[in-house]
Amino acid sequence: MPLAPAAPLAVPKRGMPVTIITGFLGSGKTTLLNHILQNQHRQKVAVLVNEFGDIDIDSQLLISVEEDMVQLSNGCICCTINETLVQSVYEILERSDNIDHLVIETTGVADPLPIILTFLGTDLRDLTRLDAVITLVDSGSFTADHFHSSAAMNQILYGDIIVLNKTDLASASQVQALKTWIMNQKAGARILEACNSQVPLGFILETNCFTGRDYPALPASDHPPHPASDLAHGEDPSHQEHHSHPAHPSHDHAASHLEQDGFMSVSFESDRPFQLEKFQDFLTETLPVDVFRAKGFLWFQNNVPRYIFQLSGGRYTLNVDTWPKAPKTQLVLIGRNLKPGELQAQLAACLA
Numbered sequence: 181m182p183l184a185p186a187a188p189l190a191v192p193k194r195g196m197p198v199t200i201i202t203g204f205l206g207s208g209k210t211t212l213l214n215h216i217l218q219n220q221h222r223q224k225v226a227v228l229v230n231e232f233g234d235i236d237i238d239s240q241l242l243i244s245v246e247e248d249m250v251q252l253s254n255g256c257i258c259c260t261i262n263e264t265l266v267q268s269v270y271e272i273l274e275r276s277d278n279i280d281h282l283v284i285e286t287t288g289v290a291d292p293l294p295i296i297l298t299f300l301g302t303d304l305r306d307l308t309r310l311d312a313v314i315t316l317v318d319s320g321s322f323t324a325d326h327f328h329s330s331a332a333m334n335q336i337l338y339g340d341i342i343v344l345n346k347t348d349l350a351s352a353s354q355v356q357a358l359k360t361w362i363m364n365q366k367a368g369a370r371i372l373e374a375c376n377s378q379v380p381l382g383f384i385l386e387t388n389c390f391t392g393r394d395y396p397a398l399p400a401s402d403h404p405p406h407p408a409s410d411l412a413h414g415e416d417p418s419h420q421e422h423h424s425h426p427a428h429p430s431h432d433h434a435a436s437h438l439e440q441d442g443f444m445s446v447s448f449e450s451d452r453p454f455q456l457e458k459f460q461d462f463l464t465e466t467l468p469v470d471v472f473r474a475k476g477f478l479w480f481q482n483n484v485p486r487y488i489f490q491l492s493g494g495r496y497t498l499n500v501d502t503w504p505k506a507p508k509t510q511l512v513l514i515g516r517n518l519k520p521g522e523l524q525a526q527l528a529a530c531l532a
């Protein structure tokens with residue numbers, strides 16, 4: 181009697197395409213991610229979102245097609261949680277339902293290079309395929325010395341596709357000047373223009389445009405491989421030659437960039453609502469100019485709706501929404517030279 185075939189090994193999927201979405205604070209990354217999640221019907225997309233700030237605001241703004249498609253981790257993936265990044269990718273690879281594509285949204289202050297090197301220099305390189313690094317640019321506020329941030333500059337330099345977003349907030353000549361400047365920094369750059377990050381998905385997914393040619397040589401490492409990749413290697417010994425590659429890119433660079441750029445975030449949370457007038461005064465009279473990005477959910481006294489608050493490029497918006505659970509005031513402010521205690525006290529003084 182013939183033996184029943186052995187159950188297939190739970191081998192992680194190989195060569196899963198990965199798209200990294202980068203771009204400075206408020207440039208439209210989460211908006212692009214939502215655009216992908218809402219319109220990519222042919223493929224199963226897994227999403228990794230990374231936030232700079234103690235409160236996960238972006239995850240609450242994502243239109244998650246399936247609950248468990250969104251994984252979160254606090255901190256900046258390019259410097260503090262690379263281990264978590266690698267682990268999270270393995271978890272996605274090991275899922276029983278087949279994920280066709282992984283999209284990672286970095287924080288606005290992240291230098292994408294260490295993240296890219298994590299995919300090129302760890303065992304992940306056997307299991308995944310970097311498809312493209314997409315850089316969002318706020319056409320209305322981006323300048324050559326963008327906030328004197330090396331991370332912002334590297335986001336441009338390492339982008340395979342540059343999306344000049346928010347074209348509604350920039351004149352045609354401003355957009356053209358930005359294009360010329362980017363072409364000078366990066367000859368042959370693929371540049372797209374967009375409003376509300378609405379780019380045709382065929383232009384940004386499954387592009388195969390990541391070549392890896394601009395990347396520094398990877399140092400050797402003695403990091404042990406992850407068990408999941410052992411499984412994969414066990415299936416195909418030809419891949420074993422890659423085991424000696426490093427598990428981590430240069431953390432010296434990564435650990436220092438936030439310090440150099442001087443970015444910090446201040447979080448505020450309360451179970452009480454704000455008084456509208458007091459919060460308005462805070463915005464117009466007290467908010468330091470060094471806060472150049474803020475986002476959160478606002479609850480105002482005697483007011484039922486949840487307000488989605490966004491501040492970027494010097495302008496803010498309040499969009500009416502509904503509370504998914506009990507109302508709660510949550511706000512993250514991002515900038516330079518901020519005084520957390522002072523800001524938190526000023527916000528607390530706005531509470532009803």
Ligand SMILES: Nc1nc2c(ncn2[C@@H]2O[C@H](COP(=O)(O)OP(=O)(O)OP(=O)(O)O)[C@@H](O)[C@H]2O)c(=O)[nH]1
Pocket residue numbers: 203204205206207208209210211212238287288289316345346347348349374375376377473490491492497
């Ligand atoms: N006017 C205008 N607003 C836009 C456009 N794209 C995005 N926005 C708005 O800009 C704000 C920031 O957009 P996000 O997608 O959250 O930006 P982000 O890059 O994810 O921001 P961080 O996570 O802080 O880095 C939101 O209020 C968006 O609705 C655009 O093309 N035009």
